[in-house]
Amino acid sequence: MRPRAGPPLPDAGAQLRRLRFATVWLAGCSGCHMSFLDLDEFLFDLADRVDIVYSPVASDIKVYPDGVDICLVEGAVANADNLELAFAVRARTALVVSFGDCAVTANVPGLRNLCGGPGHSSGEAVLRRGYVELADTHPGIPRAPGIVPELLERVLPLHEVIPVDLYLPGCPPSADRIRAALLPLLDGQRPRMDGPAMLRFG
Amino acid sequence: MSVITLTVDGCDVAVPAGASLLQAAGAAGVKLPTLCHLDGLTPVGACRLCLVALEGTTKLLPACATEAAEGMAVSTTSPELREYRRMAVELFFAEGNHICAYCVSNGACELQDVAVTVGMDHSRFPYRYPQRPVDASHPWFALDHNHCILCTRCVRVCDEIEGAHVWDLAERGSDCRIISGLDQPWGEVEACTSCGKCVEVCPTGALFHREDGTSEKHPHRELPFQLRLAREQGQWRNQGQALPQALEGGGEDPS
Numbered sequence: 155m156r157p158r159a160g161p162p163l164p165d166a167g168a169q170l171r172r173l174r175f176a177t178v179w180l181a182g183c184s185g186c187h188m189s190f191l192d193l194d195e196f197l198f199d200l201a202d203r204v205d206i207v208y209s210p211v212a213s214d215i216k217v218y219p220d221g222v223d224i225c226l227v228e229g230a231v232a233n234a235d236n237l238e239l240a241f242a243v244r245a246r247t248a249l250v251v252s253f254g255d256c257a258v259t260a261n262v263p264g265l266r267n268l269c270g271g272p273g274h275s276s277g278e279a280v281l282r283r284g285y286v287e288l289a290d291t292h293p294g295i296p297r298a299p300g301i302v303p304e305l306l307e308r309v310l311p312l313h314e315v316i317p318v319d320l321y322l323p324g325c326p327p328s329a330d331r332i333r334a335a336l337l338p339l340l341d342g343q344r345p346r347m348d349g350p351a352m353l354r355f356g
Numbered sequence: 357m358s359v360i361t362l363t364v365d366g367c368d369v370a371v372p373a374g375a376s377l378l379q380a381a382g383a384a385g386v387k388l389p390t391l392c393h394l395d396g397l398t399p400v401g402a403c404r405l406c407l408v409a410l411e412g413t414t415k416l417l418p419a420c421a422t423e424a425a426e427g428m429a430v431s432t433t434s435p436e437l438r439e440y441r442r443m444a445v446e447l448f449f450a451e452g453n454h455i456c457a458y459c460v461s462n463g464a465c466e467l468q469d470v471a472v473t474v475g476m477d478h479s480r481f482p483y484r485y486p487q488r489p490v491d492a493s494h495p496w497f498a499l500d501h502n503h504c505i506l507c508t509r510c511v512r513v514c515d516e517i518e519g520a521h522v523w524d525l526a527e528r529g530s531d532c533r534i535i536s537g538l539d540q541p542w543g544e545v546e547a548c549t550s551c552g553k554c555v556e557v558c559p560t561g562a563l564f565h566r567e568d569g570t571s572e573k574h575p576h577r578e579l580p581f582q583l584r585l586a587r588e589q590g591q592w593r594n595q596g597q598a599l600p601q602a603l604e605g606g607g608e609d610p611s
Contacts, residue, residue: 258478259449261457267485268453313478321477325457353472356456356463356571 173223173340175204177211177253178243180236181263181309182229186254187211189326190226196333203340218242224339226253226322226332230260231310233277235303244316249339255325255355257312264309277305321347323355362428377419377430378406386432389441389473391448391466391559392507393420396580397516402507404444405470408432416440442474450481451530453488453502459561460500462571466559467505486530493543497555497565504534504562510554517580522548534562553579 179187191211193200206212207219218239225247231240243250255261270279278295286293296302312318322335331352338345347353358373364384371380376399381388391403401418408419411429416437419430431437448454448467456462488501511523511534522545526535537545555563556575564573586592 252478255457259455260483261455264483264485265453265455267483268487271487311478311483314482318478323477347477348472348475350469350472353475353477355468355471356459356465 173204174207174219174221175200176206176208176218176222176225176243176247178208178218178225178227178229178239179210180227180229180239180257180312181232182254182256183262184210184228185326186226186228186256186324189254189324189329190332192329193333194329196329200336200340218246220246222247224249224251226251227257227312227318228253230256230263231306231312231315232263232266233303233305237306237315240312240315249319250312250316251320251322251335252312252318253322254327255323257318258321258323259355260309260311261325264311267308275305275307276309277307281305320344323353325356360424360426362424362426362430364430365432371424375424377408377417377422377424377428380424380428380430381406381408381419381432388419388432389470390420391470391505392509394509394513394557394577394580396582396584397509397512397557400508400512403448403505405441405474407437407440409434409437438474442476443480445471445474445476446479446481448505449476450479450483451486452505453483453485454560458570459503460564460568460570460573461503461558461561461575464571464574465561466577484530488533491536491542492566493541494548494550494566495543496550497542497552497563499534499536499542499563500561501533502562503560505560506532506534507559508534509557509559510534510563513553513557513580517583518549518551518553520547520549520551523554553583 177187177190187210207222208215225243227240227243227250229236231237252258256263260267266280267276269276269283281295285295320335322331324331334352335345345352359370360373360375361368361370362380363369364381364386367384369380369383371383378388378390378393388406388408390406392400393406399420401421404418406419407416409431410417449471454467456465456468459465462468490498490500490502492498506525508525511525514523515521522536524535526533526539536542537547542548555565556579557577558575561573
């Protein structure tokens with residue numbers, strides 16, 4: 155098993171320059187990002203201290219960049235695009251945060267793992283259920299390679315795909331919890347993740 | 357009443373003979389995490405969260421189901437015990453289908469609380485996603501096996517407090533599950549008095565009122581202790597009402 159304490163923050167030099175900060179949206183409802191936006195005025199403080207180099211809610215950059223210091227990853231890993239982006243995040247980020255219950259546990263997206271039964275791809279089963287068994291007209295499994303990403307056999311929590319440095323549970327994590335985790339990180343410290351204010355699922 | 361003296365984390369405590377190590381820990385001001393334990397019900401040591409170390413033995417013991425003995429030296433906390441407790445909670449989450457976000461007991465769930473207590477920020481075990489049914493055949497209540505952790509509180513409260521013994525365990529290992537009656541749909545079990553005690557004591561969202569939606573279950577878990585106390589002390593006699601012969605002297609020995 156991976157030791158619970160993650161590595162320290164980015165290199166020491168990172169504290170002398172503006173941190174490169176990213177947020178990523180995988181298989182989730184975007185509720186964690188809505189909670190992030192709920193940081194309200196703190197977003198101004200954050201913008202003073204970091205460069206937001208990739209984010210579905212705060213930038214228009216399409217390719218995950220190199221040399222990211224901190225990345226909040228919302229959502230489980232459910233399809234080929236999620237998987238590719240998760241690998242890119244790990245390769246190009248110093249500190250990866252599993253952001254919210256979907257990233258931490260697979261949560262609601264993971265419920266499709268119940269489809270199909272043991273030993274079968276829940277991706278195939280859920281498509282068959284939705285597009286064949288319940289179809290009113292024109293039953294057929296949609297396929298558009300290169301356009302619509304293929305579903306993985308199982309929906310996975312982020313840490314089952316890449317090593318994760320910090321877990322920030324909650325559905326969604328409240329803005330207060332996000333701020334309490336981010337503030338120490340901006341100063342190169344690990345936040346204390348204990349007690350109901352920081353840890354509670356749901 | 358004879359008294360037992362022992363130490364808990366180096367602190368001298370005295371408890372009545374017959375007390376459990378959980379009670380001894382309480383006397384020392386130590387609050388151990390528990391899930392299957394409930395005051396008023398017979399302890400079973402099912403959840404393994406209250407495991408403690410005992411000087412002179414390498415075996416860890418469930419505090420709730422171990423009787424305090426003279427001269428015991430009990431240790432309730434160590435890196436090893438903390439790790440085992442966290443692993444036990446992670447295994448609960450990984451074993452069933454516990455999705456707090458849409459659960460009836462979200463916010464009032466003892467499993468959710470205990471995950472905070474043991475510092476669980478994620479599960480290091482892969483989730484099993486077992487296929488489990490929901491029994492909604494009872495007119496008022498329902499049983500969602502997906503959220504059941506097999507603490508057997510419902511089994512014990514129904515047997516020991518209500519006296520109906522509707523619930524029991526069937527199968528073994530990963531197939532182990534709660535059954536009602538003779539493995540019938542709950543709504544068809546004639547022995548069920550629909551008292552709802554099982555719903556009140558369920559630590560998770562496994563047993564719930566049918567009308568409860570997400571985060572709407574707010575149970576009353578002190579109920580068995582209060583009922584047992586009322587029976588033992590014959591509290592109803594103070595109302596000046598005569599009891600049927602069958603209930604007179606009903607104070608059963610709790611041990």
